Amino acid sequence: MNYRRWLHGAKFWFWVLALVAYSAAAAGLLLIDTAEQRYRGLSKVELTTTHADPDLRRAGAAQVAAIYRARSGMPFSTLSPGSTFQIVWPDGSTETVMIVSPTSTLGAEPVPGTQQAK
Amino acid sequence: MPFAVSRKTWLLLAPAALLLGVVGYRAVLLAAAPALPVSAGAAAATPATVGVPAQDQRRPTSVQLLPAASPDRRTALERSPDLYRTAQQLSAAAAQGDADASWLLSRIYDYCAGYAMNPAGYAADTRAIDAAQLPTSGRMVDARARVGRRCAGFVPGDGLTRQAIVAQRVQAARGGNLAAEAALLTLGQPLQSSAGYKRDLVERVRASGDPDAYMALAPAMGLAASGDDSLDERIAGTAFTELAWQLAACRLGLDCGPNSELMTRYCANGGICSQDPTQDFSSFVYDAAVPRQGTDTMNEMVNRLVDTTARGAGS
Numbered sequence: 001m002n003y004r005r006w007l008h009g010a011k012f013w014f015w016v017l018a019l020v021a022y023s024a025a026a027a028g029l030l031l032i033d034t035a036e037q038r039y040r041g042l043s044k045v046e047l048t049t050t051h052a053d054p055d056l057r058r059a060g061a062a063q064v065a066a067i068y069r070a071r072s073g074m075p076f077s078t079l080s081p082g083s084t085f086q087i088v089w090p091d092g093s094t095e096t097v098m099i100v101s102p103t104s105t106l107g108a109e110p111v112p113g114t115q116q117a118k
Numbered sequence: 119m120p121f122a123v124s125r126k127t128w129l130l131l132a133p134a135a136l137l138l139g140v141v142g143y144r145a146v147l148l149a150a151a152p153a154l155p156v157s158a159g160a161a162a163a164t165p166a167t168v169g170v171p172a173q174d175q176r177r178p179t180s181v182q183l184l185p186a187a188s189p190d191r192r193t194a195l196e197r198s199p200d201l202y203r204t205a206q207q208l209s210a211a212a213a214q215g216d217a218d219a220s221w222l223l224s225r226i227y228d229y230c231a232g233y234a235m236n237p238a239g240y241a242a243d244t245r246a247i248d249a250a251q252l253p254t255s256g257r258m259v260d261a262r263a264r265v266g267r268r269c270a271g272f273v274p275g276d277g278l279t280r281q282a283i284v285a286q287r288v289q290a291a292r293g294g295n296l297a298a299e300a301a302l303l304t305l306g307q308p309l310q311s312s313a314g315y316k317r318d319l320v321e322r323v324r325a326s327g328d329p330d331a332y333m334a335l336a337p338a339m340g341l342a343a344s345g346d347d348s349l350d351e352r353i354a355g356t357a358f359t360e361l362a363w364q365l366a367a368c369r370l371g372l373d374c375g376p377n378s379e380l381m382t383r384y385c386a387n388g389g390i391c392s393q394d395p396t397q398d399f400s401s402f403v404y405d406a407a408v409p410r411q412g413t414d415t416m417n418e419m420v421n422r423l424v425d426t427t428a429r430g431a432g433s
Contacts, residue, residue, distance in 0.1 A: 038250050043239025044232075055279050059232055063243065066389030070252040075390040076407035080357045081304075082341035100305060101337045102388030103380070105232030106280050109306070 030085040032064055038071075039064050040090055050093040050115040061087050061097040061108035069102070084111065092118030189371070191222060192330060196373045201226045202271030212286065217293025221330075224286035224298065227278045229379065232387065233265055234272035241266065257391035261382045296326050300335035304342075313348035320352050324423065332367035332423070333380070339363050353419050361403050362416060366423035374399035 034045050044060040052060075064087060065079045072078040079085065084098045096114035101107035198204040205226045211219035233240045244262045248255050272278060284307060290298035291309055300323055302308055308315065320339070323331045340360025343349045353359050368374035374381070375398050384399075385391035392402040408416050 041246050042243050043236055044243070055231075055235065058280060059235060062387065063232075066258075066387060067247070067250070067252065068389070070254050070258065070389035070391070074407075075254075075388070076361070076403070077357050080341050081337040081360060082344065100342075102390060103383035104228055105235075105387050106228070106283070107387065 030079075031088065032068060032085055033088040034060075034064060034090050035088065038067055046090060049089050049091045050095050050110075050117065054110065055106060057095070057097075057110050058106040058108050060089075061110070062102075062105055065097075065099060065102070065108055081107075086114075191218060193373070195222050195225065196379050199268060200271070201230055201268045205230075205272075212289070215293060217290045217295040217298070220286045220290035220293065221295040221298040221301075224283050224290065224301070227283045227286065229265065229383065230269035230272050231278040231280075231283070233269040234276055234278040235274060237266075237270075237273065252389075254385070254389070254391040254393065257385055257393070257395070258389065260395075261385035261391065264377070264382050265386050296322060296328055297330035297334045300331045300338070304334060304336075304338040316346075316348050317352070320349065320354075327370055329367040329370040329372035332363055332370060333372055336360050336363035336367070353423060358408070358412065358416060359419065361407055362419035362423060365400055365403060365416070365420045368398075368400055369420060369424050 032039070034040055034042075034048075039045055042060070042063055044056060044063050048056055048060045050057070065085070069075040069078045079099050079102065081099050081101055084096050086094055086096050088094045094114075094116045096111040097108045098111055099107065100109050195201075195204060205223060208219045208223040208226070212223050240262070244259055244266070247262070248259045252258065284302070284305060287298040287302050287305075288307075288309075291302055299309060299319060303316065303319060308319070320335065323335050337360060339349070339352070339354040340357055340363075341355070343354035343359075344356065346354065349355065353362055364380075368380075373379065376392075376396055378399065380399055381392070381402070392406070394402075394405075397405065404413060404416070
């Protein structure tokens with residue numbers, strides 16, 4: 001009886017999680033984790049946290065966005081100005097950044113109030 | 119049984135509520151993102167960064183003012199192999215209140231900021247991008263090497279920060295440089311925050327025919343302008359409108375060749391590189407960004423932007 005109740009609950013939460021993930025994807029949330037191999041060795045990323053100098057965070061986020069675009073099949077329409085993404089710095093802290101200009105080294109602006117320590 | 123109904127209801131309502139929450143949260147973030155208009159003291163807040171004092175001792179050079187005509191200066195800047203020296207020349211003029219020099223200096227700061235922040239790290243990152251074997255790694259490496267060569271001489275102590283860039287642009291905009299004014303809007307720090315000012319600025323840029331101003335305004339006319347009623351019917355609000363403004367800038371005389379500053383910046387800083395090294399910006403955009411069926415629409419937008427310039431922006 002307990003097993004059946006547990007199974008029922010597990011099914012329920014599975015579908016809730018599936019719908020949450022679907023909703024988040026539909027809303028266009030993009031999360032980039034700098035722990036990935038292709039980002040973590042970059043000089044403007046490896047020691048950066050949400051407490052770092054704003055210019056270093058701008059440059060690091062812009063560089064991460066550049067590599068993300070370079071991997072996409074449609075670089076012009078990927079992370080274009082005005083779009084946002086959430087970045088996870090190597091220490092686990094996160095913040096949302098907005099693309100201001102893909103042609104600028106400092107072209108990604110951290111959004112105030114979105115910083116979260118690990 | 120009522121419990122079962124309740125669960126189904128939850129399953130329907132939970133994602134809808136979550137979606138609403140996410141959309142609302144993002145709307146709040148987007149509303150909070152643009153910074154406040156630049157205060158009167160902003161330009162004066164960074165006097166140490168307006169010139170390039172630290173570098174004078176490293177590489178002494180006779181500082182001469184560049185010619186006064188803007189197109190010549192712009193061309194000289196775009197072709198300069200040594201932006202460090204060009205910055206020295208321009209900073210002398212900017213210190214004397216030359217608005218165009220301040221604007222061009224801000225462009226050098228923006229171009230070289232990534233390099234100046236950490237020259238050794240910049241080179242290491244270039245090697246890392248090469249090793250990452252991205253589809254356009256080779257092109258990115260070339261573009262970054264070009265930036266590295268042109269910006270050689272700058273060091274972190276030169277203070278090529280966003281604050282310095284904004285300070286130069288505020289000085290240039292207050293001195294009457296339209297491109298700097300447009301760039302401040304793009305940075306979310308317009309000289310004035312009213313919708314009327316924004317509309318007026320767009321019209322002034324269109325009337326000017328200044329390719330620099332078109333290019334500086336372009337990012338503000340793309341997705342960043344989506345939902346902005348003040349820019350209604352002004353070719354704004356999508357990724358394609360941003361490109362239309364940039365293509366119009368090329369049509370108006372901006373250097374958009376294969377190795378131009380524009381192509382270099384897109385590739386080195388944005389990871390947006392043409393696979394074909396002979397392609398100019400216009401060809402690249404039509405090749406990689408505009409679907410074939412959208413070509414006519416894009417042409418029409420560019421023509422409208424350029425035609426408005428020829429006729430004045432009143433229409």
